[in-house]
Structure formats: structure tokens, C-alpha cells
Amino acid sequence: MLAVPLGEGNKAAVDTFASEVITTLSLEVIPYLMALLEEWDSIRDTSVMIRDSIDCFINFKEHHWSGEKVPGDYHTVITNENYKDYVSYVKGLANKKWEKGQKYFYGHPL
Known part of the structure; x- marks a missing residue:
């Protein structure tokens, strides 16, 4: 399988990653989510999904x-x-x- 950098992923891949990452139960995903949020913050539904995932680990708000x-x-x-x-x-x-x-x-x- 060819790995694609997160920043180069398409919307569906980013949405899937953001929604499923909470199943890892690992704080190590937070920097990846923060990087994605910076890249995808202008896409409302994706941004909300990323923020919600971050909020599952830490009180992001x-x-x-x-x-x-x-x-x-x-x-x-x-x-x-x-x-x-x-x-x-x-x-x-x-x-x-x-x-x-x-x-x-x-x-x-x-």
C-alpha cells in the first residue's frame, strides 16, 4: 500500500481519518489532527469533524x-x-x- 502524506489526502480520506482516529485512544494523534485542522479549516464539515476528534482527547475549545x-x-x-x-x-x-x-x-x- 502506498502511503500518502495527510496534507495531500482528499476530503474523504481526511474525513475518515478524523472520524476514526478516536479509536486509537492515543494522544500521539493530536499533532496530526492539528496539522490537518490547519490545512482543512476552511471546509466547515471537515473542520468540525477534526475539532470534535481533538476534543475527544483534550478540551480543545x-x-x-x-x-x-x-x-x-x-x-x-x-x-x-x-x-x-x-x-x-x-x-x-x-x-x-x-x-x-x-x-x-x-x-x-x-
Whole structure:
């Protein structure tokens, strides 16, 4: 069988992967789902399916890489009204006790 990179898959393949990946019960699929979400976010039904699969493993709607809720999303435009929220968010990240060389995923050390 010829392996095709996930980013080059067709919609049916991505939908199938996203809907069935939860049966693996492995957090190791999260980076693949995140990469797919970046590629397929503009296709509403596929995007929802990917997000739902991520949410089965982690509370995707409430957390991001640091474990802190980001004050916006991928499509948020930073304006004069909301930029202070982002500054506070970044300052909060800077004040966390990070270990040099440690990798984190949703606020948890790997």
C-alpha cells in the first residue's frame, strides 16, 4: 500500500481519518489532527469533524498549547480594542515557570 502524506489526502480520506482516529485512544494523534485542522479549516464539515476528534482527547475549545485560553482564534484580527488582551496573555505565558529544553503540550510536560 502506498502511503500518502495527510496534507495531500482528499476530503474523504481526511474525513475518515478524523472520524476514526478516536479509536486509537492515543494522544500521539493530536499533532496530526492539528496539522490537518490547519490545512482543512476552511471546509466547515471537515473542520468540525477534526475539532470534535481533538476534543475527544483534550478540551480543545478551552485550551491551547500552553493550557491557557487564547483571547482569540485563528481568524481574530488584533485591533486597538483587543490588543491589551493579547499583551496580558503573552505576559502570563512569560511569567510561567518553564523548564529549559522541556517540551509542553497543552500545558503538560511531555
